Amino acid sequence: MSDIKALEHPTLKAPAGQLRSQLGSLLEKLELLRRKSAESIAEELEAAAACKRRVEHLKGFEAGGEQWKRQRLDRMLVEHLLRAGYYGTAAKLAERSGLRDQTNMDLFLVSKEVEDSLASRDTSKCLAWCHDNKSKLRKLRSTLEFQLRQQEFVELVRRDRRLEAVRHARRHFGALEDEAQLAEVQRVMSLLALPGARPPNGRWELLGDSRWELLADSRWDLLVQQFRQEQLRLYQLSSCSVLTVTLQAGLSALKTPQCYDENQRNPDCPVCSRALNCLARGLPYAHCSQSRLVCRISGQPLNEHNQPLVLPNGFVYGEQALRAVARRGRVTCPRSRDSFDLREAEKVYVM
Structure with missing residues (x-):
């Protein structure tokens, strides 16, 4: 609109062609604004409908009984599987239990596409995701895009396309101001000094240089992990799944020092089991304000x-x-396997 106003003058008539060009540009901008507004409204309506469905599901807690609790457990499992990257298993469980509308399935399916592209050493989809969420990622001070550009530089060096790697660095690293990122750029630029020979047996660590870590294939796995973390932060989702938090709360409520004594473990105690014993190791012990004696x-x-x-x-x-x-x-003592006459047992008085 300001461009059109600049063409107005009390004694000067604006050329019709230039005026049509400015009006056409204005119409394109208005059409783009209308399309973005429609997309934003549709997303808000979809989010509101999802919230309504989930609230209705929560209202059924009192009358749901065991079936509702089973659905809640399945929902926790679906979310945990999605976070762990088991998308196929999560989709089958959600379809079987009818929980697709109560989970963030669509959100994680987008994540699957990006993760698959990173697994195939392609950064294009992840960079497109970063571009679509650029303003939000900037507020979160995300370094994902920087890490992706850094990995692109590493891959160019790996293919011995060093001149192209230098051009890539000038294009994407020239405007950096963060000291930590500048230090990383200096380290990754030192790869240009490495010899162009292939590593022995495909292992860069055998070259005897600490910079082999930058060329390791495991960096792609780190990018996948960072993308998952950034996505959770972007949508304000907790870093731990609800299943993990629930499991930790239950284990902590049952955990006692006897659970880690080989001679005191109880086969009926979940914390004493081999599978859960390690998971509960870092959790606090149960707080019992009033103890109770139980027969072993x-x-x-x-x-x-x-x-x-x-x-x-x-x-x-x-x-x-x-x-x-x-x-x-x-009687035979189940712990020591010693045998005694029952008359030898004496009463215990607890003060």
């Missing part, structure tokens, strides 16, 4: 109806369990 054999509480009895070897069990496992008046 039967799992029943020790009280006035089930008196605690101590065997001569010092292990304590419930009276009911000892009488149930006794054979001809003798």
Whole structure:
């Protein structure tokens, strides 16, 4: 509009061709604005509908019973599988349980396309994703695009296209001001001094230079991991899945020091199991404001109806369990495997 106003003058008539050109440009901008507005409104309506569906699902908690709880578990599993990159398994589970509308499936399917392209050593789709979300990524101070450009430089050096690598560096690294990124650029530029010979057995570390790390194939895996993290930050999703948080809360509520004593482990305790024992290692122990004695054999509480009895070897069990496992008046301690006469067991009094 300012360009059109500049053509106006009280004594000068604007050329018709120039005026048509300016009006055409204005119409194109208005059409682009209309299209972007329509896309934005459609996205907001879709997000509002998704929120409404999920709220309706949560309202069914009281009347849902076991079926609702099973759906909740399946939803947690779908989200966890999507975060871990098992997209096919997650899609099948979501379809079987009818949970596609209650998960961020579409969001992670876009992630799958980008991850597949990175796995095939192609940065184009990830760079396009960075361009589409450029303003948001800048607010998050993301370094993903810089890492992608850096990897492109590395690949050019790997193919011995050094002149093209220098041009690439001038185009994408010339305007950098961040000191950390400048230091990384200096390190990656030192690859130009490496010899052009291929590494022995395909392993760059055998060349005897610490810069082999920049040429390692594992850098592509790091780019995939960084993309996943940036996507979670972009959409304000937590770094841990709901399944992980729920599992950690449950393990912490059951964890005791005995879970890490080989002689004290309980086969019925989830934390004592081999699969979950390592996962719970870094979690806090359960906080019990009021302790309760339980028989190790039967799992029943020790009280006035089930008196605690101590065997001569010092292990304590419930009276009911000892009488149930006794054979001809003798009991075998399940931990020490020692055999005693049941009459040798003495009552324990807890103060």
